Amino acid sequence: MQTIDQQKLTGERALFKSKNLLIKNSTFAEGESPLKESEDITIHNSFFKWKYPLWYCQNISLKRTTLQEMARSGIWYSHHISMNDSVIEAPKTFRRASDIRLNHVDMPNAEETLWNCKDIELLHVTARGDYFGMNSENIRVDDLTLTGNYVFDGAKNIEIRNSRLLSKDAFWNCENVTVYDSLITGEYLGWNSKNITFINCTIESNQGMCYMENVVIEDGSIINTDLAFEYSTINVTTTTMIDSVKNPISGIIKANGIGEIILDDEGIAASNIIYELND
Incomplete structure (x- = not known):
């Protein structure tokens, strides 16, 4: 598994169609859809600051990671997602997605979140919206x-x-x-x-x-x-x-x-x- 550590990633589709990656201590800054069409991705201690970070993805694990306010509409048409000890500040996260596991996740701006999804598990979650x-x-x-x-x-x-x-x-x-x-x-x-x-x-x-x-x-x-x-x-x-x-x-x-x-x-x-x- 390739590791990306302590990187600032910018530009549209910065890691488009990636596979078998460990991403840690990194920031996805300006640039839409950085991980679109990716699979088997593990993300630790990282930040998403721009729109549509995880669309059409498979097998994504996030831990101690933050989707900031502009990472809106962040996880759509994606499947097999787990997220632990993390924060989603962005609205409209999760749309037409499945097999979603959230554990100790805070969503202070959860407006229009988890729409048309299936097979969802929420443990120790706070949400407002x-x-x-x-x-x-x-x-x-x-x-x-x-x-x-x-x-x-x-x-x-x-x-x-x-x-x-x-x-x-x-x-x-x-x-x-x-x-x-x-x-x-x-x-x-x-x-x-x-x-x-x-x-x-x-x-x-x-x-x-x-x-x-x-x-x-x-x-x-x-x-x-x-x-x-x-x-x-x-x-x-x-x-x-x-x-x-x-x-x-x-x-x-x-x-x-x-x-x-x-x-x-x-x-x-x-x-x-x-x-x-x-x-």
């Missing part, structure tokens, strides 16, 4: 802290654990999502989605979980949440009181209490919902 994870699939997450609206819109096959999502309109248009031991706060949670399960989660949402099919909440804390479950089918067990429920289609709600039950759609039979109080 709207439209994170849109239309992606096969996602496993543990310890994600995300601040940004419209997270995972249109995504499917998601498992999330031990995370904190501060997001308006999270999980819209999703399918097959399970969230464990996490905090989700933001308006209009989960609309138009199906097969969504929250286990031991804290949920805070204005007009959340509406127009949904098969919403399951187990041992949840539903706080400061009103007008919930409109036109949804549900199976809900919460250890708290729900402020208000509006026009659920069918199912069960077991809670410490419900402040108000609103049934103003004559097409929905009140008998379709079973309400139970916790002992």
Whole structure:
């Protein structure tokens, strides 16, 4: 394997179609697409300062590496990517990519990141930005802290654990999502989605979980949440009181209490919902 050490690389396609490289202590400065069409590349302690650094690449490993703000749209159409102990300052990273493993990665400007990707693993990741994870699939997450609206819109096959999502309109248009031991706060949670399960989660949402099919909440804390479950089918067990429920289609709600039950759609039979109080 050839090694490039402590180099400043400039110009368009500086290392175009490279193979079997170890790049360390180096900086990719002005010049688009420096590693386009490359494969089997290991990158340590390095910096990307310009656009489109890793397009159409295969088998890329990055460690203690930074994609700075102008390295935007950085990893598109690439596959088998691992990134550890690194920072992505640039927006729109990861598009139509697959087999992505991020561990201890900070993304302070994660707007429009991880779009149309598949087979994703996020471990100990922090991210800030709207439209994170849109239309992606096969996602496993543990310890994600995300601040940004419209997270995972249109995504499917998601498992999330031990995370904190501060997001308006999270999980819209999703399918097959399970969230464990996490905090989700933001308006209009989960609309138009199906097969969504929250286990031991804290949920805070204005007009959340509406127009949904098969919403399951187990041992949840539903706080400061009103007008919930409109036109949804549900199976809900919460250890708290729900402020208000509006026009659920069918199912069960077991809670410490419900402040108000609103049934103003004559097409929905009140008998379709079973309400139970916790002992």
